[in-house]
Amino acid sequence: MSNQATHIYLPQVFRSFQGFDVEDIKEWRAERRLEIVLIKSAEKVHICSRCASPLGRQDGRYWVTAHHMRIMSWTVAVSFWREKRHCPKCKKIRSEEIDFIYDTSPHVTKDLAFWINRLSEITSVLQVSNLESIDKQTCYKVDKHMLARFLQGYKIPEVTKISVDEVYARGKKQLKSGETRDDLFLTVIVDIKTHKVIWVSQSRRKEALDEFFQLIGEEACAKIEVVATDQHEGYGASVRQYCPNATLVWDRFHLVQKFNDALNEDRRNELANIDPEGEMGDLMNNKYRYLYTKRAYKRSDQDKKHIDEVMRLNQKISKMEIIKERFHSMFSCNSVDEAKLIMAEVYQWAHDANCANIFKWVKYIREEETFWNYFLYKVTTGISEGLNRAIKGLKWQAYGYKDMYYFRLKIMQKCGYLNSHFILASV
Numbered sequence: 496m497s498n499q500a501t502h503i504y505l506p507q508v509f510r511s512f513q514g515f516d517v518e519d520i521k522e523w524r525a526e527r528r529l530e531i532v533l534i535k536s537a538e539k540v541h542i543c544s545r546c547a548s549p550l551g552r553q554d555g556r557y558w559v560t561a562h563h564m565r566i567m568s569w570t571v572a573v574s575f576w577r578e579k580r581h582c583p584k585c586k587k588i589r590s591e592e593i594d595f596i597y598d599t600s601p602h603v604t605k606d607l608a609f610w611i612n613r614l615s616e617i618t619s620v621l622q623v624s625n626l627e628s629i630d631k632q633t634c635y636k637v638d639k640h641m642l643a644r645f646l647q648g649y650k651i652p653e654v655t656k657i658s659v660d661e662v663y664a665r666g667k668k669q670l671k672s673g674e675t676r677d678d679l680f681l682t683v684i685v686d687i688k689t690h691k692v693i694w695v696s697q698s699r700r701k702e703a704l705d706e707f708f709q710l711i712g713e714e715a716c717a718k719i720e721v722v723a724t725d726q727h728e729g730y731g732a733s734v735r736q737y738c739p740n741a742t743l744v745w746d747r748f749h750l751v752q753k754f755n756d757a758l759n760e761d762r763r764n765e766l767a768n769i770d771p772e773g774e775m776g777d778l779m780n781n782k783y784r785y786l787y788t789k790r791a792y793k794r795s796d797q798d799k800k801h802i803d804e805v806m807r808l809n810q811k812i813s814k815m816e817i818i819k820e821r822f823h824s825m826f827s828c829n830s831v832d833e834a835k836l837i838m839a840e841v842y843q844w845a846h847d848a849n850c851a852n853i854f855k856w857v858k859y860i861r862e863e864e865t866f867w868n869y870f871l872y873k874v875t876t877g878i879s880e881g882l883n884r885a886i887k888g889l890k891w892q893a894y895g896y897k898d899m900y901y902f903r904l905k906i907m908q909k910c911g912y913l914n915s916h917f918i919l920a921s922v
Contacts, residue, residue: 511606513594514539515575527568530560533575542592543582550580554588561596562629563604570628573604599640600633609915612641616914619892635901642904645913651694651711652912656687656872659724660746660879661699662886664902665895681903682707682730683886685879687723692882692911695903701729708737716741723874725749731865744868746876747826750860754822755788757852758815762787764851765811778805779812787812791820814848822857831867882910 510517515533522529541550556578563571575593582589593601597608607627614623615638623638624631661680670679682696682703694710696703708716719741724730726745734743766779778801786798794802806813822841828834838861845854860866869875889909896902907913 511595512573512575522569527570529566529569529571531563531571531573533573535576535578541578541580543585543589544592545589546582546584547592548582548584550578550582550589550591552581553578554581555579559593559596559601561602561604562607562627564606564610565627577601597637597640599636603629603633603637608637608641611637613915616908616916621893639898639901639904642901642908642913645918646904646907648918649907649913651707651715652686652689653715653718654686654688654693655718656721656874657693657719657723658685658687658874658876658879659683659704659722659730660685660876660883661727662883664890664899665897669897681899681906683879683882683906685882687721687874687878690878690882692907695906697899697903699727699729701733704730704733705737708733713737721872721874723876723879725876726753742868742872743865744872744874745863745865747869748875748877748880750866750869751823753856753860754819754853757856758788758819758850759784760852761815761850762812765809769809775805775808778808787815788819790823791816811848811850814844815850815853818844818848818850818853826869828870831870834867834870835861885910 512531512533514536516536517531518534519532520529521532542548543550556576558574559577560572560574563573565571573595577593578591579588580591581587595604595606597603597605600608603611607629611623611627611629611634614626615634618626620634620638621631623629624634627634659682661682663679664681665679667676667679670676677700678698680699682699683692684694684696684704684707685691686693694707696706716737717740719738721744722730722734722738722741723744723746724734726749731743734741762779762784763781766776769775769779783801786794786801789798791799791802802816806816818841821837821844825834825837825841828837838857842854842857842861845857886906886909889905890896890902893905896905904913912918
């Protein structure tokens with residue numbers, strides 16, 4: 496007779512349950528389902544699930560079945576008896592700690608919890624629920640808890656140039672008592688160098704950006720050189736308070752948008768002065784508003800013919816077209832003095848052409864010192880605008896978020912460093 500041991504070999508995947516041995520493996524081939532039945536190992540130590548103290552006498556047990564990771568496309572569950580014992584420290588009957596069960600759910604293993612979180616980085620929680628045949632609420636709780644754990648060890652990277660913008664997070668119907676419209680937004684802070692979201696705050700008030708600066712501390716704030724943002728006064732006030740060495744740069748995109756609004760208003764006023772029902776009324780109709788604000792080199796041949804015909808028939812529209820092109824050319828200037836010369840021309844031309852709205856806006860903006868900072872650093876919030884598109888896609892994919900804390904975590908997961916790729920790389 497051979498002296499070789501007669502035990503059956505089990506792959507490592509069936510032997511990763513601390514404190515338990517595999518007693519049986521049941522399978523249902525038609526359903527492609529496995530159940531791993533566990534039995535308590537002789538050396539298992541019973542620990543309180545609340546205070547982590549050794550437990551005393553047994554006071555009962557109950558059967559637990561927990562979802563585990565798939566094996567070769569088969570769904571897998573683990574089943575075992577979980578004991579209830581007396582805890583001398585709590586002075587109560589407590590369930591024993593099970594090392595391989597995830598904290599938020601007694602019916603999901605830690606291996607599967609990690610996989611749920613990993614899948615949620617590339618698809619929605621609903622799809623993860625469908626893929627893994629697990630309740631959606633369970634997937635949500637597991638993902639949120641794991642992201643919150645990641646956040647505890649998250650360190651905001653050192654930055655010198657940041658972009659700050661708000662993103663619309665929820666509808667007016669979700670406003671709670673005491674909240675205002677500002678609370679419907681999230682403030683997203685992006686590192687201009689890496690194009691990654693480094694923090695997300697609730698609301699778009701000054702306090703939202705204050706929170707970020709308070710988190711990184713006075714020393715890190717002093718290292719920030721440039722902050723690109725729109726003309727939101729709250730953000731500007733926060734930068735001036737916490738970042739003594741930072742230059743506030745108003746975003747070019749938002750400035751052009753304000754100019755285009757003024758341009759369209761003057762176009763509508765001119766349309767009102769002529770016959771709206773005539774030939775010019777058709778050519779200058781509001782449905783063509785984007786055509787009038789579009790740069791000349793971006794227009795199609797058909798667009799050019801349309802504009803040329805309007806300019807031939809209306810002298811003021813012709814002047815507005817020249818003013819618009821000159822205004823845009825200013826952003827290619829390499830110095831503040833050069834930009835100021837062009838802005839002075841736009842100011843004078845708007846006055847001479849009687850373009851009241853353009854004149855009023857240009858008069859206001861050229862007196863703002865912050866406006867000229869763009870020509871010192873040439874940074875924009877374009878990165879934030881691009882990420883906002885990804886954030887809106889994330890919200891659309893999940894059919895919206897009711898939990899704003901979870902939404903903030905998901906933004907940092909999808910667009911920042913709060914994910915397995917960076918967390919594991921830093922371990």
